[in-house]
Amino acid sequence: MLEFLQGLLTIRDSDQTFILIALIVADVGLTLVLGKKYYRAADTFVSVVLGLTYALTIAVLYGVVFALYSWVHQYRVLDVDWQGSVILFLLAYVLVDLAFYVYHWAIHVVRIGWAAHVNHHSSQYFNVGTALRASFVEAIYEPLMIAPLALLGIEPIMLIALLSLNHLYQYWLHTNHIGKLGPLEWVLNTPSHHRVHHGSNIQYCDKNFGGTFIIWDRLFGTFEEEKEQPVFGIIHQLESHNPIWVTFHEWVGIAKDVRKARSIKEVLGYLFMAPGWAPDGKSETTRVMQAQLKQQKEKLG
Numbered sequence: 001m002l003e004f005l006q007g008l009l010t011i012r013d014s015d016q017t018f019i020l021i022a023l024i025v026a027d028v029g030l031t032l033v034l035g036k037k038y039y040r041a042a043d044t045f046v047s048v049v050l051g052l053t054y055a056l057t058i059a060v061l062y063g064v065v066f067a068l069y070s071w072v073h074q075y076r077v078l079d080v081d082w083q084g085s086v087i088l089f090l091l092a093y094v095l096v097d098l099a100f101y102v103y104h105w106a107i108h109v110v111r112i113g114w115a116a117h118v119n120h121h122s123s124q125y126f127n128v129g130t131a132l133r134a135s136f137v138e139a140i141y142e143p144l145m146i147a148p149l150a151l152l153g154i155e156p157i158m159l160i161a162l163l164s165l166n167h168l169y170q171y172w173l174h175t176n177h178i179g180k181l182g183p184l185e186w187v188l189n190t191p192s193h194h195r196v197h198h199g200s201n202i203q204y205c206d207k208n209f210g211g212t213f214i215i216w217d218r219l220f221g222t223f224e225e226e227k228e229q230p231v232f233g234i235i236h237q238l239e240s241h242n243p244i245w246v247t248f249h250e251w252v253g254i255a256k257d258v259r260k261a262r263s264i265k266e267v268l269g270y271l272f273m274a275p276g277w278a279p280d281g282k283s284e285t286t287r288v289m290q291a292q293l294k295q296q297k298e299k300l301g
Contacts, residue, residue: 019168019171020128020131020132020171023128023171023172024127024128024129026128027127027128027129027175027177028127028128030177031127031177034177036176038125038126038127038176039125039127039129040125042241043123043124043125043129043241044125044127044129045241045243046123046133046241046242046243046246047123047129047130047131047132047133048129048132049243050119050132050133050134050135050243050246050247051131051132051133051134053136053243053247054132054134054135054136054138054139056136057136057139057140058139061139061140061143062160065143065160066156066157066160068143068144068147069143069147069150069156069159069160070150070156072147072148072150072151073150073151073153073154073155073156075151076150076151076152076153077151077152077153078151078152078153079153080152080153082153082154082155082158083155083158092154092158092162093162093165093166093212094213095149095152095154096146096149096154096159096162096163096166097166097210097211097212097213097216098216099145099146099148099149100142100146100163100166100210100211101209101210101211101213101216101217101220102145103141103142103145103146104209104210104211105206105209105222106145107138107141108206108209108275108286109206109274109275109286110272110273110274111250111254111270111271111272111273111274111275111277112254112271112272113141114250114275115137115250115251115253115254116135116137116138116141117135117138118234118249118250118275119133119134119135119246119247120133120134120135121198121200121233121234122233122234122238122246123232123233124232124233124237125232126174126175126176126195126198126230126232127174127175127176128171128172128174128175129174130174130198131170131171131173131174135247136247142163146159146163166211166212167211169189169211169212170189170194170211170212172191173189173190173191173193173194174191174194174198175191176191176195177191178190178191178192179191179192180192180226185214186214186215186218187213187214187215188212188213188214189208189210189211189212189213189214190214192226193208193210193214193217193223193226194208195226195230195232196208196224196225196226196230197209198230198232198233199230199231199232200230200231200232200233200234200235200237201228201230201231202235202286202289202290202293203224203290203293204224204230205235205286205289205290206222206286206287207222207223207224208222208223208224209222235289250275254270254271257270258270258271261279262279265279266279273285274286274287276288276289
């Protein structure tokens with residue numbers, strides 16, 4: 001099993017790049033053959049720059065993350081040989097996926113989390129290239145959220161490898177070329193579910209956070225089925241193809257709000273409440289807008 005885990009790390013460190021390139025080439029090729037407009041050069045350029053920056057950050061921080069997981073692991077409350085059987089290995093993967101779900105939910109509903117994640121949603125195009133969009137800050141946030149699993153006795157190398165596998169699974173979800181997949185839609189995250197996640201339609205916002213499995217969203221009330229065509233991007237669309245601005249625009253927004261804050265409570269609100277929160281009660285959070293949409297639909301009968 002150790003050799004298998006080391007193989008996963010090899011995929012993480014090198015082969016993953018080639019897998020991504022192959023997926024992008026296939027997606028672009030099919031897009032051209034079908035005459036669709038799923039790509040735009042300037043948009044893809046931003047995705048590539050952000051992806052390279054994210055990958056570089058992961059490489060630089062690898063030793064730090066491994067040391068963190070090793071430190072937490074020494075305080076483990078369970079002594080389980082998670083590599084001892086296929087069942088335990090799969091269970092460990094399920095736990096990693098659950099932790100990813102919680103992390104993914106958190107970076108949507110806490111503003112300093114959203115500031116790091118918003119660039120992944122900022123593209124108005126949905127394609128495999130979009131999967132590259134990730135902030136270097138997420139390379140710091142995510143390991144911190146996964147670290148508690150080391151308390152369950154999951155070894156550091158296994159945690160890193162399983163998280164890498166979880167990321168690898170999610171790349172193929174970023175495509176318009178695959179429709180609904182029948183019974184698999186009930187258990188697995190699919191392109192249809194992930195299109196919803198990237199939709200800026202009010203009913204689609206903050207939905208379908210799962211990595212590999214969609215069961216978490218079904219269990220915890222964050223699931224939404226793809227019914228109408230998603231409008232990709234964010235509610236207030238970012239009309240920029242400057243990678244620096246795409247990366248930092250929400251941090252700039254937070255800084256401006258913090259500067260005008262009149263109390264420590266308001267500062268904390270701007271940092272840790274949901275995106276769109278306002279101290280005067282005139283918030284434009286996802287929850288508020290979805291409640292308003294529900295009321296409108298009820299009035300229309």
